[in-house]
Amino acid sequence: MTEDESVSIYTEHLFYQYPNTRIGLFDININLLRGSRLLLVGPNGAGKSTLLKILAGQRLIKSGKVLLNGKDPFDMRHRGNQIVTYLGTEWANNEITKRDIPVTVLVESVGGDFYKERRDMLINLLDIDITWRMNQCSDGERRRVQLCMGLLKPWDLLLLDEVTVDLDVLVRYRLLEFLRKETEQRNCTIVYATHIFDGLGEWPTEVMHLNGGIIVKRYVPKDIHFVNESKQPVEEEDIKEDINKQRHERRSVVLIQKIKSFYPLALKWLKEDLGVRGERTDDTSKPKYEELTRRLVKYYYDDKDRIGEYFTKTQQ
């Protein structure tokens, strides 16, 4: 089972400790099929980023086993066989994306020309104005360009560490829908750690609660029920009779109150705003992407190494 390539993430008794501390991850057991969308939930300091960094190959575990698509990610023979993209805090804080540099130059630096179709689709989806310069972008606009760059190369495993905070609800909605389709159409996998749960009700294929470096609880959608009663989430044992197998199946289910939220209203308003303005890609007064890059890319490519470094940091 562990070498099974249909299993995207397999960990067995995974232990990790930060040097000279008792902090880390303890006995983490995960068996996640390809095509899954795992939502990681836990307080600050729970170990979410630590787990994502281990999966991204940035931290070496002390004991236990990790296999990504059936292969040891630390085994050099398998390096490059699969694309693991880790978009986390360090990636988001990359100084290059704050400089006076045009959007198209950055997108080209990570392979925009190679993935033309995907590039144009991401630019539209993330509502990017290709004439932006990075030093003039708002935080959310900068994050959209970063996401366009980070998601450009079609990954097998995407590790997202709270990188949607600055996005407005509409762009975040479009991004989540895109990510869902990616997992369904390309059979790739996403692990997403966040503290923002708006619009995520039906998104994950598994929800995992992490705290103090251990897995506390996990649920799959069939065991999550959204109910109308106004009460705290109730976790309970559900006993189902399986007539065919002539046995009782015991499992935990959770009842969650459907909450009152401004999210649907904000989403409606932002959709209306976009409707009034129209997609940027429909604006014929703006130069086309290719036209812009021809002019700009040559000028900026003397800085190739630093731009290249950005790309390397977003990949395993």
Ligand SMILES: Nc1ncnc2c1ncn2[C@@H]1O[C@H](COP(=O)(O)OP(=O)(O)OP(=O)(O)O)[C@@H](O)[C@H]1O
């Ligand atoms: N380099 C390090 N050395 C020692 N301890 C560390 C190091 N990096 C993180 N930690 C500790 O490991 C624990 C888990 O941190 P981690 O960043 O994985 O949490 P998190 O769940 O991602 O939190 P947040 O929601 O705040 O992002 C924390 O207690 C943190 O202080």
